[in-house]
Amino acid sequence: MTRLSELLLPTERQPPADAEALSHKLMVRAGLIRQLGAGLWSWLPAGWKTHEKAVQIIREEMNAIGGQEMLMPVMLPRELWKRTGRDQIDELFTLEDRKGSELVLAMTHEEAVTTHVAQVVRSYRDLPLILYHFQTKERDEPRPRAGALRTREFIMKDSYSFDRDEEGLAASYEKHARAYDRIFDRTGLRWYSVESDVGMMGGSGAHEYMAPCAAGENEVALAPGYAANVEVASAEAQPVDLPAPLPTPERVHTPGATTVEDVVRSLHVPAGALLKAFPVVTEGRGLLLVLVRGDHRVNEIKLQNALGEPFRTAHEDEIRERIGPPGYIGPVGANCPIILDEAVADGGYVTGANDPDHHLRGVEPGRDFPFERADVRTVEAGDFVNGHPITIEPAIEIGNIFQLGTRYSEPLGATFLDENGKEQLVIMGSYGIGPARIVAAAIEQYADEQGISWPRALSPWDLEVIGIGKGDTPEKQAAAKLAADLQDAGFDVLLDDRDAGPGEKFADAELLGLPLRLTVGKRGLEAGSAEAKIRRGLVDVEDGVPLDSAAEAVRELWDTLP
RNA sequence: CGGGGCGUAGCUCAGCCUGGUAGAGCGCCGCGUUUGGGACGCGGAGGUCGCCGGUUCAAGUCCGGCCGCCCCGACCA
Numbered sequence: 001m002t003r004l005s006e007l008l009l010p011t012e013r014q015p016p017a018d019a020e021a022l023s024h025k026l027m028v029r030a031g032l033i034r035q036l037g038a039g040l041w042s043w044l045p046a047g048w049k050t051h052e053k054a055v056q057i058i059r060e061e062m063n064a065i066g067g068q069e070m071l072m073p074v075m076l077p078r079e080l081w082k083r084t085g086r087d088q089i090d091e092l093f094t095l096e097d098r099k100g101s102e103l104v105l106a107m108t109h110e111e112a113v114t115t116h117v118a119q120v121v122r123s124y125r126d127l128p129l130i131l132y133h134f135q136t137k138e139r140d141e142p143r144p145r146a147g148a149l150r151t152r153e154f155i156m157k158d159s160y161s162f163d164r165d166e167e168g169l170a171a172s173y174e175k176h177a178r179a180y181d182r183i184f185d186r187t188g189l190r191w192y193s194v195e196s197d198v199g200m201m202g203g204s205g206a207h208e209y210m211a212p213c214a215a216g217e218n219e220v221a222l223a224p225g226y227a228a229n230v231e232v233a234s235a236e237a238q239p240v241d242l243p244a245p246l247p248t249p250e251r252v253h254t255p256g257a258t259t260v261e262d263v264v265r266s267l268h269v270p271a272g273a274l275l276k277a278f279p280v281v282t283e284g285r286g287l288l289l290v291l292v293r294g295d296h297r298v299n300e301i302k303l304q305n306a307l308g309e310p311f312r313t314a315h316e317d318e319i320r321e322r323i324g325p326p327g328y329i330g331p332v333g334a335n336c337p338i339i340l341d342e343a344v345a346d347g348g349y350v351t352g353a354n355d356p357d358h359h360l361r362g363v364e365p366g367r368d369f370p371f372e373r374a375d376v377r378t379v380e381a382g383d384f385v386n387g388h389p390i391t392i393e394p395a396i397e398i399g400n401i402f403q404l405g406t407r408y409s410e411p412l413g414a415t416f417l418d419e420n421g422k423e424q425l426v427i428m429g430s431y432g433i434g435p436a437r438i439v440a441a442a443i444e445q446y447a448d449e450q451g452i453s454w455p456r457a458l459s460p461w462d463l464e465v466i467g468i469g470k471g472d473t474p475e476k477q478a479a480a481k482l483a484a485d486l487q488d489a490g491f492d493v494l495l496d497d498r499d500a501g502p503g504e505k506f507a508d509a510e511l512l513g514l515p516l517r518l519t520v521g522k523r524g525l526e527a528g529s530a531e532a533k534i535r536r537g538l539v540d541v542e543d544g545v546p547l548d549s550a551a552e553a554v555r556e557l558w559d560t561l562p
Numbered sequence: 563c564g565g566g567g568c569g570u571a572g573c574u575c576a577g578c579c580u581g582g583u584a585g586a587g588c589g590c591c592g593c594g595u596u597u598g599g600g601a602c603g604c605g606g607a608g609g610u611c612g613c614c615g616g617u618u619c620a621a622g623u624c625c626g627g628c629c630g631c632c633c634c635g636a637c638c639a
Binding site: 014503504 | 563568572573574575588589596597598599600601630631632633634635636637638639
């Protein structure tokens with residue numbers, strides 16, 4: 001049992017002036033976290049309890065799939081990161097020791113864990129392995145924000161799978177996916193798993209676990225049976241009414257109309273009847289002209305994936321020389337390959353004429369210019385997947401799973417001998433979860449006007465007992481006994497034994513947000529019962545709970561709570 | 563990295579334009595009254611006004627530099 005009179009729980013009536021996100025405001029107001037610098041936060045006792053609740057759920061489910069918990073250092077020799085090439089990442093903190101030896105602060109632990117596996121694993125008999133730890137990650141984020149949602153230092157559960165082949169990796173990946181399903185279900189969050197970009201981790205497949213909330217930094221496209229990060233989402237575009245076709249492109253005078261909006265206004269056609277030209281340059285293919293519908297946006301991640309290599313936007317002189325005057329460029333007559341987005345249906349479009357102050361109308365892909373097809377646009381709310389319109393929601397990334405392949409085993413020499421005595425590279429996966437984000441997302445999803453409303457799996461204590469009155473009143477004595485009884489019955493109890501007024505106690509209880517609140521007052525004491533209020537929705541339990549058999553009554557009530 | 567904003571008591575802020583004894587509310591400490599939704603009275607503690615420099619008889623206030631923090635965007639294994 002924890003007595004509030006002895007607990008460091010600095011609640012604030014007003015949110016910090018610089019807080020924007022709901023979870024940021026409430027975590028500070030409720031006394032869960034305090035800031036020391038940009039992206040640097042301390043967890044106060046109550047906050048740390050919630051963090052550890054999330055950690056324990058994760059630990060249990062990782063152990064259940066055969067994960068072996070260990071611990072690796074935060075400070076690592078830079079040499080390992082040079083081998084994988086990741087020492088050039090901007091977010092990596094670097095330092096030197098007194099001898100001038102180069103060190104880095106781990107932003108993840110692929111290098112460290114793979115080094116151990118390279119040293120220790122010799123035979124196919126040593127595989128498969130799942131290793132994990134909860135350890136601090138350090139990232140020099142360009143912009144930390146929103147309290148605990150994006151910090152420069154945070155604890156992550158990162159696990160790594162080591163298999164002898166792709167089949168083994170698929171099995172380890174699937175184990176993690178199922179463990180993650182159970183973990184996020186147990187937290188009480190609203191969440192979903194989405195397809196994601198593999199990013200600079202490389203590898204062959206990835207999913208992200210997303211918790212929808214207003215403060216989320218990611219956008220997720222959703223339809224029945226479909227969920228994907230907008231970075232990689234594909235959908236069928238909403239149709240657009242095209243003007244009647246023309247036998248051949250027709251030149252029109254459009255003075256000063258260098259943007260889609262200008263052309264729409266000048267020619268009285270819908271934006272979707274335009275083709276927007278996006279000239280890019282890649283190392284392998286040189287200049288390329290990417291075309292998407294005028295009402296669509298190029299998705300740079302999808303474009304990079306479609307090209308199979310990084311690109312940059314073309315410089316003005318490159319555009320002038322090979323295509324036309326910026327503002328009026330189009331595919332007809334362009335001296336470079338053309339990539340046409342899949343959402344561009346057959347028909348006649350308005351494009352730049354590659355001539356100042358002119359456009360062409362009635363331009364038909366194929367008839368008037370050659371092209372390659374690719375899906376390179378950003379999906380929009382209302383597009384269709386399997387006939388259902390999609391919605392787009394902001395969400396916070398709470399976990400991810402990656403198939404890494406040999407991205408790390410190769411540079412770090414993690415190999416084993418197979419049955420034939422032949423040396424093979426270990427096939428890896430990596431899997432992260434941020435407990436702090438789970439906590440913050442739970443606050444974002446369930447908080448109301450009065451404050452936090454914890455799902456019971458994450459609540460710092462199970463329930464709060466309040467004794468009305470100041471000094472040694474009979475109500476407070478009864479409350480203390482009730483709290484002790486419930487603690488003995490296996491509940492983790494917070495007792496508000498402070499000499500404060502009832503209003504202050506209620507307000508603090510609602511701010512802190514434990515799932516259940518029991519109040520012992522004069523009236524209830526005479527009737528032999530404590531009042532019970534469920535935090536979610538602030539619902540009063542009829543007749544409260546009897547003081548002489550509180551444990552059974554609370555147990556019954558507890559099982560009904562969210 | 564681009565744009566914007568802020569830094570004065572534990573918290574939220576006023577004071578700066580127009581230089582002249584550092585303020586309010588909440589919180590905190592003491593005493594008393596009060597006791598079912600952040601009560602009231604009286605008394606009190608608490609400040610290198612982010613830092614450095616300049617102008618001035620005099621700087622929280624004007625000028626310059628620096629540092630820190632927040633927001634939007636870019637970025638984000």
